[in-house]
Amino acid sequence: MNELSPEARRAYELDRAHVFHSWSAQAELDPMVVTAAEGSYVWDGAGRRLLDFSSQLVNTNIGHQHPRVVEAIQAQAGRLCTVAPQHVNDQRSEAARLIAGLTPGDLDKVFFTNGGAEAVEYAVRMARLHTGRYKVLSAYRSYHGGTGTAVNITGDPRRWPNDYGSAGTVHFFGPFLYRSAFHSATPGEETARALEHLDQLVAFEGPDTIAAIVLESIPGTAGIMPPPPGYLAGVREIADRHGIAYIADEVMSGFGRAGRWFALEHDGVVPDMIAFAKGVNSGYVPLGGVAISERIAATFAHRPFPGGLTYSGHPLATAAAVATIEAMRDEKAVENAAHIGDTVLGPGLRELAERHPSVGDVRGTGVFWAVELVADRASKEPLAPYGGTSPAMGELVATCKKLGLLPFTNYHRLHAVPPCTITADEAREGLAVLDEALTVADRHTTGWGL
Template structure:
């Protein structure tokens, strides 16, 4: 008889509640999901959330290391934001955008106060994609030009112009080659398209490439350069020193409008109010959404420089939205910004990145051969997973997924961690309000889950 103790029986999977089961069945019968093959979906039911956690239909608690779609910067169910929405609903639920409402006015003032330079005017939209659409429209009308340059490995939204500007595979089925967009390579030291040997060389070569592209496309035809100061969904790639400053100089040299897409990187995500603040760069237009009110009520917008706003001082701007500056959404934005200031949420995001996530993720990279690269700022980090560190072969193909990544996601959820995964990367993007203890808990859960990815590393 062996002296080895038997393996403990696995914990039974909790059964979903009747309410959760009904919600799931109705979803599968009637809801059409984005970016998905409908028959292949098995979505998780979320019944509650608070702070850095969500609860699924079976009552299991998961640490939200995704911030949903990297938008709940202030955490779930922040009492000040919830109260602001409730109060506003009691006094004025909605009003047409041609009228003044106090919450929209105050939200615009606060955003202008936080934005860099003279971005003092705000056009409100319902989300990030619309913000990009309208920023491009403003740039084209301001310059009288049509072409727009944007980088590969980027995401700018799912509407027509925004998805054509996008530089990842979600553009491919929607790309008709008719939106006047041209893509360029941005800096990415880990997978350098320029074969650079240092960050300085990467900056130099990336800027040379961009200037050559401007020359080939015709400077007098280019209305705007659109870029995420730190690309989000495409891989969280902080640019090497000097790159954003160089892009600003190229835009000025050729009379091109610089649009910074801060939809994902803005409002504290990188440990500053906006990612451009790390380089001291002031764009001509800046799009925002997500973290402006953590998505409690849909809201986005464009912060506009005085020079571009002056174009429309006596010339009507041809665009608008029924829900532009919606009172419930802007009330949530006012409460979010005020709470983030009072509670030093942006400072917390910077501290968590410097003291916990950065060191912790780099330690995981030393222990797990499946981790090829770790990069980020604040609470905005990417873990790049590879099958072979030497060749940097990704653990899933660009634009797709793999068995290995599926197993990793399942292991994370089974351990109690809700991850953000895109292709061969896992992003560590908890709320900006995450505590040190919660961030360390997430790292410990990820440490265990990465053992599943390690099993797919190619042995030499």
């Protein structure tokens, strides 16, 4: 570690003594201390400034310490810190109105949760009660949360230690042309074959047993694979044909991340429910929720919904959501995310791919991009194993941090996911660091130096 300030050193030592971290082997951790943040940057315990190309966990869509959001939280704390969810509070009402105004179709009711995993949990519960069925279908390359149902719906290896085969979840292959499970050569083939696979799975599992299909509009942690044209519409058709609820997981891809308020807008699809969190208030105070269609909501018009949370629609969290949505609208943050993706990140990352043999694929939209790193472009051998990491990836991350960039990596991928408010100059700064850092990855590719 660099030399920490006395305050940062104390925080680090207390963390190591008492804090139990998620998804980690506790004795092997050496976490970075973060002492401050502003806009697109964070500062570590040694006073070093880093460009946040991770948006923390891809949630600070409006950037760090946005003054309008901070002021809204402070003002709300001064007049009403908390209230039980059975009572009306003005910030929850206004947040629900704003969110309903952004969702497509008739998704005009909002059930608030504390985060994305709970949003998925409750959306599935609603679907099961609405349909009277139990099974839930989801993709292998997916992440939906760490709670009981959500982690079983998840397709990535974090499910494995939590999966006892009794949660009523069934997985399928979603479209991913670069590593196609269907031997497709074009986006059109991938769409057709992935939909045929899903249609057959529904038939073999029994349509009358399936409550919901849960699908990230653009898979996030699993690899940022924008679906090829027509795929989401095809999923909607399959769900409609069999009376299955379609739940769109927009926890990571929503609220500007994909250059639209919701990523599914790219395809013009209206699901039955949208699970959201993260960008709704940039994580300033924990908040998530489910946007619910009229048809699903009607199920519970005269039938009690069996679920609730002490902090559902918490005033501080919803005040932050109101301020975030209003600020993003006024400052055109969503339009900025689309512009940065089209003119800076997309072209810049593709240019890096031409120069660096470690880059096998670049894909994304808005401020939601993945760089697939390989040891061999011809065989597509990943630079780290599925579900794990490698010395090459460790060196890459260390180099990024040394050069002033906080990256987001998962297995063999590097994700470029800065705030929606990032400037073009800041994005180019990040690309310049990646250009230099990728030379480290290049040294681990087949034939390097020959």
